[in-house]
Amino acid sequence: MIKNSITNLICCLFFLSTASIFAQTEIAEKRVTDLTNLEISKGISLHIISPEPIQFVDLSTNNLTGDLPAENIARIKITDILESDSAATKKNIDLNNLGVITIVCQSFMAQYKINYLDFERKAVTNIQIQPEDMQPLEYPKLAFSSTELQKFSLDILRKKLVGKPIREVINLKLTMQINNVYVVNDYIFLDMTFLNSTNLGYDIDAIKFSVEDKKIYKATNNQSITLEPIYQLYRQKEFKKNYRNIYVFKKFTYPNSKVMKIRLLEEQLSGRAIEMKVKYSDILNADTF
Structure with missing residues (x-):
């Protein structure tokens, strides 16, 4: 008898809590x-x-x-x-x-x-x-809509850059920087800047993101996983001196044996390219806003 009463009470509480959830989520007809x-x-x-x-x-x-x-x-x-x-x-x-x-x-x-x-x-x-x-x-x-991701990205862009970038690579008079990494819920925001110290404008062919092995012992053993941003603030195809953009990814993880690679590739025939490796610790130390 007591067992049945407890069972009935649990069922009653379950239906009440379920009704409460539906009451909160229901859209008025x-x-x-x-x-x-x-x-x-x-x-x-x-x-x-x-x-x-x-x-x-x-x-x-x-x-x-x-x-x-x-x-x-x-x-x-x-x-x-x-x-x-x-x-x-x-x-x-x-x-x-x-x-x-x-x-x-x-x-x-x-x-x-x-x-x-x-x-x-x-x-x-x-x-x-x-x-x-x-x-x-x-x-x-x-999930965030494109409008919300745009708002977050613009908020990041308005932030004043303070101190040194998290990561920086210089090659062929080109500079690639990660200014900061932010996390909002399950979204990762990469704040990046590209600098060109030559007088020759840069025509962007692609900016590629991937997760790859730190050490490659054999070419056939290399595992590369492409990461596609679900949103980027600007879709600029060229820049003269500097270019700053925000790239947004759904949450991802990778072990210490791997690194995130970012490649900036120029259209042919010039073909100037620059590559950066990002440690997972840089992602784990992301700020919130």
Whole structure:
């Protein structure tokens, strides 16, 4: 009897705690009547601009068509089915409800109800997705969006460089520096500067990151693991004298027998290259901000 009571109590506590979690993470449901209304006219494209890259767009009816001309812009138009109000009436199309647009981004979703506007001169050609229209897709947040990674990177860039860089390599009158390493949750931010002390501009072919063995006894035994940044602040392809950038990686580890290698490669025919080795201790001593 006592055993059953304890079991029931544990089950009760489990369901209460589970209910509490769902109560915190639940996204309030929205009905069509709750959605923000957008108006669109024949022959006019409506551009919906998102602060984040758009993952996909859903158009609920055949009255609407669209595409993604840029990673953060959805372009929506009325299909040819609506040649005139009378044609719409014959086809039983409700001009006050042409459909619902759902825009899914990295950390939120936005939905709009589309109405028909008969006055082309009053048609709006572009809108920005507003915070009140954003429905978060995850809670608590498990990953940073590109917008958040950009904000962190800009915060790092605004920091004044103090003291010597963590790592520095000089070759062919080129300098590669790691100014600092930062960690935010499971993200590693590398603050790097490249300097060119020649009068010949540098055309960047690639900046490559990898984890490799410290000592190579045989060429066939060398294991190289490529590391791809999930985000970088700038995508500059050339620089004259100096170039500073922030590279972001998801958390990674490697043993003391390996090092992280960073290579700056120039486009042919000049082909100037510079390479740096980074110890794991440099990553472990990363700052937070």
